[in-house]
Amino acid sequence: MKNLVIVESPAKAKTIEKFLGKDFKVMSSYGHIRDLHNKEFGIDVEKGFNPIYEISPDKEALVKQLKQAASQADMVWLASDEDREGEAIAWHLYEVLGLKPETTRRIVFHEITKPAILQAIENPREIDINRVNAQQARRVLDRIVGFELSPVLWRKIKPALSAGRVQSVAVRLICEREEEIRGFKSEAYYRISALFTIGDKQVKAELDRRLESEEAAAAFLEDCAKATFSVAEVNERPVKRSPAPPFTTSTLQQDAARKLNLTVNRTMMLAQKLYEAGLITYMRTDSLNLSNLALGEISKAVTADFGDKYLHRRHYHTKSKGAQEAHEAIRPTYISTREIEGTPQEQNLYKLIWRRAVASQMADAELLKTHVEISISNREEKFIMTGEQIVFDGFFALYPISEERMESTMLPPMSSGMALAPSEISAVERFSQAPARYTEASLVKKMEELGIGRPSTYAPTISTIQSRDYVAKGEKEGTKRDYDQLTLKNGKVTKSVLTETTGSDKGKLVPTDVGMIVNKFLTEYFPDILDYNFTARIEEKFDEIAEGNLGWQNEIADFYSGFHPGIESINALRLEHKVGERILGTDPESGKPVSVKIGRFGPVVQIGEATDEEKPRFASLQKGQSVSDITLEEALKLFELPRSLGSFEDKEIQANVGRFGPYVKFGSMYVSIPADLTPQEITLDEAIALIEAKRKADAQKLIKEFEELPGVQILNGRYGPYIAFKETGKKARNYKIPKDKEPEALTVEEVKALMEAQDAAPAKPKARKTSTRKSTAK
């Protein structure tokens, strides 16, 4: 073999191999091959913060293969990305594979096109050790912060918590937003709108100011009843709208959330699929750049579909902090591919990407905006109508606007002095709105603005803060609120009371008790790390290191000397109470203190203290309860469970709340209590009804058993029929039944075959430990 090229991604390797021909073998490193020691601190603080690297356990087999291939090649081309991480990957490869300078070349390209790659081969360079050092500084700093801060949380708040430069700031954003919302005082005002009939069209107009009270609104409407209305002014002005730049990771996540209702995680999984199928360029990027090849293809498509007038070549520059632009923007690999095979979600995401990339090279849309002011004979205020007409659709050609909308934004011709008559004027009570809670996508947007996290970490970070139980998706439906509406029609003002739902946090990111308490603790004791500008500031240092102007070990030593003493002093600090603990009062029965805090397994109420002769009693908080506002009465109520309801068929029935919610226990049978009942209030009769319903369901559960196969049952589960297998002393396992088989008709042989096939199915990989990151993200 003459040449070995190593890139980061296997999909990329496949493509490049096609461009390079027979003399080149292309392999992939699958990202980093080496990292700081996984379990230990991994940094020799005494010896200049020397990193202690190990080959990542799941990369050992791969490294062996790479070594072998490298030893047989005349020349090894390190073609990892040009950003900081990519440079470090090249350096680690160089070190681990034992490469020689004279037979090693470092090459880079920012787009996977044949000319770009051939040009890269023509222009090799050496590994940029300054840039590598910037990466080592970044890596070591993150390890120091994460591995010194997290244990403080274990000691002071709860085991297995975590803190880090990125995740802790993400949690802070969510906590502070929640506090703003809690502190927000909503104020009512009245919004006035009128319907004018012009020709055969009804046109809506809004008053140019809000009215602050019902009295003011009523007085206004009374005046209107006696007033005449006329057009005071008609203004028209041309407006241009420009297309958005092509997608980066963060804008793709935002748009897919908004238009396709996808989670950040789901978007990335689908994009990965498209990338692996060769349909789109790399999906983890902060670059807005499009290759010349792509620009040419887009131009061809636009001209063919719409004509020259619609083409407008644009070059976009990224504004996001810390962008490293190692790749292209996200775009279709082939613009000529308009429809793809795949699931509906894959197709929709592809369409989104296609449209955005193509539209980014199209002409502005030109609009004519009309602004009409209508005066009221006996009032100062004016009604305003706005209309919009498309003069030239430009890139709108790809984002069709419905005819209805076009119709509704077109105003009939009007001229100054023209008299108008309102058919109806209404004043609706509105309320000023608290700031919106973050969604996954809006949090990513904010993180990108602050320069926190990278395209490859947005989705994992959002998973981490949820799996650590700092943040959860809201489940509150909101509450009903009345609002008034005054309507002037046929000279009479009538009042009606309407209702709306407000305050829902469904699907939004809401901090948990643990999240709030950890955030309060960290912002108080480690304000520098939690500062929104911390990352931006150290990024400047990393840039200086990459330029060769600063030494990375000096900079880390400098940081450590400020950071580490804080850790030492907080550890030495003897906190009288646990962080976040509140004393609620005394238990009237025992006279002992009642407190609430974050316990070993989450928020708990406690009666008594650990120093008492008797052990303290504990009860977990229930869904919807919070350490910050639970009352003594509510806390004491938690100790009423488990509650005995009486007996049925000579056995006791108990109600309680378990890991999976409220339930009633009857002998060895557990039945979940539905949402409309509570364990505190459920009656004996209601519990018996639940037990009987469960018995009935259980009776229908068993579809079939086999004498020849002890422990095997065909059961009817929540998600349809399945094969269950329980052997005494062994773990139970379930098996799928293919859709085309009738579960009742399955024979012993068929069941055996299904079980054997599925036992063998997960092809045993070489003993691999799943990384901690992955298992926690679950």
Add this chain to the structure above:
DNA sequence: CAGTGAGCGAGCTTCCGCTTGACTT
């Protein structure tokens, strides 16, 4: 995916950024 239903403790936990498959609880 398919059931489940403590305990307040021994040892363990943890970071960010690059990459993909592997999980079968």
